[in-house]
Amino acid sequence: MSLATDYFSRQTPIVEKLMAYGFEKRDNGYFYNERFMEEEFEAQLRIDEAGNIWDRVIDCDLEEDYLPLQQAAWQGTYSGQVRAAYLELLERLSVACFEATPFQSMQANRLAKHITKEWSDPMDYPFEKHPDLATYRVGGQMVCHDFFSLG
Incomplete structure (x- = not known):
């Protein structure tokens, strides 16, 4: 499970708010990219019509996935800063574009x-x-x- 999937597991996206926030409608989903940590990383999120979420965090210098972010066992100081910055980004998205769904069903x-x-x-x-x-x-x-x- 990715950070975004886990973070939004009890939330439902509101399509109108996604579009207003800057998500782009393409194919069968909504796409959003945002650079963070002084443009060192790029968050890429995709939400399909059913509300399923996929995410990637790209190290812009290496142009590769930043793997320490997705592995909880990786506890370095720098990766902790990246994780905190990414979670702040997800929190902004949560407040702006999602509604709480407290139950699983x-x-x-x-x-x-x-x-x-x-x-x-x-x-x-x-x-x-x-x-x-x-x-x-x-x-x-x-x-x-x-x-x-x-x-």
Whole structure:
């Protein structure tokens, strides 16, 4: 799994925002390139119609993939700086072009949107040891009401 794939695993791209940010529509996807770290590296991202993400970071001097970035075991000072700069770039993209999808399945995300819309109840994260596990606490209301219409 690449850094971008992992970073955006719980997010969904918003096509209109991708285009406004500078992504180009080509073939069956959206493409974005940006140089960073004083133009020493270039991030290349591709997002297909289904929201799958591919990324590369190119060392502009060598015109090759910068492999230490994709290997977590590589812990050098310089590669850490490159990783931090790339993660900042991904954070900017996240804020500008993506929406959070807290659950792995599309159905669970549709249900979460429905609960928020219908009852204005936010997700609750009650487990300290498992901060990614979410629940809903809907006081006195039946949460399963009309979920079959969500498709």
